[in-house]
Amino acid sequence: MIIFGSVALLRPYWLLALPILVLMLRMTKSKGSLLGDWPRAIDAPLLGVILKRHKISHGSSSNLALYWTVGLIALALSGPATRLAERMHFRNLDVTMLVLDVSCSENLSKVASAAQVILSESGARQVGLILFAGDAYLASPLTDDTAALEALIFALDDKTVPEGGSRPDKALSLARRLLRDAHSFSGDIVFISDGVGQSSYTLNQATALSKDGHKLHTIFVSSSTAANASTIENRANMQSLARAGNGIMKDALSANEIVSEISRREIDHIAYDPRSALEWTDTGRYLLLFALIPFILCFRRGAL
Numbered sequence: 001m002i003i004f005g006s007v008a009l010l011r012p013y014w015l016l017a018l019p020i021l022v023l024m025l026r027m028t029k030s031k032g033s034l035l036g037d038w039p040r041a042i043d044a045p046l047l048g049v050i051l052k053r054h055k056i057s058h059g060s061s062s063n064l065a066l067y068w069t070v071g072l073i074a075l076a077l078s079g080p081a082t083r084l085a086e087r088m089h090f091r092n093l094d095v096t097m098l099v100l101d102v103s104c105s106e107n108l109s110k111v112a113s114a115a116q117v118i119l120s121e122s123g124a125r126q127v128g129l130i131l132f133a134g135d136a137y138l139a140s141p142l143t144d145d146t147a148a149l150e151a152l153i154f155a156l157d158d159k160t161v162p163e164g165g166s167r168p169d170k171a172l173s174l175a176r177r178l179l180r181d182a183h184s185f186s187g188d189i190v191f192i193s194d195g196v197g198q199s200s201y202t203l204n205q206a207t208a209l210s211k212d213g214h215k216l217h218t219i220f221v222s223s224s225t226a227a228n229a230s231t232i233e234n235r236a237n238m239q240s241l242a243r244a245g246n247g248i249m250k251d252a253l254s255a256n257e258i259v260s261e262i263s264r265r266e267i268d269h270i271a272y273d274p275r276s277a278l279e280w281t282d283t284g285r286y287l288l289l290f291a292l293i294p295f296i297l298c299f300r301r302g303a304l
Contacts, residue, residue, distance in 0.1 A: 010079025166197030216245020
């Protein structure tokens with residue numbers, strides 16, 4: 001599927017037939033004389049007299065009507081489509097849920113920066129925001145007002161969530177419940193944390209999200225620049241969490257790669273998921289009506 005704003009081609013591979021048609025047209029125009037092989041069998045002066053006497057054209061046979069018909073059919077099969085005006089009714093098909101760890105004040109600036117990267121490239125997707133430390137809270141329901149979310153994210157501090165500690169399992173459980181209540185078919189959860197506090201319960205929540213059709217991507221942040229044992233272990237925890245959630249793990253400086261993965265998944269989802277019919281109206285059927293015009297002309301005497 002190829003999208004150009006509010007229009008799209010649902011099956012663009014059918015357009016491959018058009019250059020083949022052009023090539024065939026050039027071949028037939030160069031070889032398709034109305035006289036067949038007679039010009040090679042009769043002397044040119046004699047042929048000229050015969051043509052002049054019987055008023056026969058020496059031109060080439062034209063198959064243009066046939067090629068126009070096949071070309072319009074190929075264009076119709078490529079699935080030209082327009083986005084439904086009621087698209088907002090289906091906006092929960094794909095959503096992004098940001099889950100931010102605010103338990104460590106030293107990491108807050110990196111957490112906010114990574115979240116801002118995800119928000120800035122969210123496009124038409126709705127985005128929700130969950131904050132967690134010793135407990136998890138919904139900071140913002142699903143919304144397309146990313147400017148308000150950015151302002152909220154950069155206002156976070158270590159007192160935003162009063163409970164101390166780190167309970168990522170509660171945050172993922174809340175995210176799963178919110179996605180279920182929103183009837184989201186395939187959400188992307190972006191979990192931004194230092195990897196502290198993870199347990200088997202956290203991995204179970206990640207696996208459950210994956211089984212629900214969602215993907216859990218993780219972004220690892222750390223206030224330490226040294227690769228000590230604790231940092232290595234926490235990074236491995238984030239990697240395991242992403243693997244359990246059928247997503248990918250990146251460092252904070254590579255958050256844009258998470259954006260690319262989400263965008264790629266959205267394209268594949270639209271291309272192969274039959275639910276895309278809810279969002280697009282295929283107008284190819286109307287092109288088939290236009291194809292009838294040159295098709296009828298194919299039945300004229302001498303048209304083929």
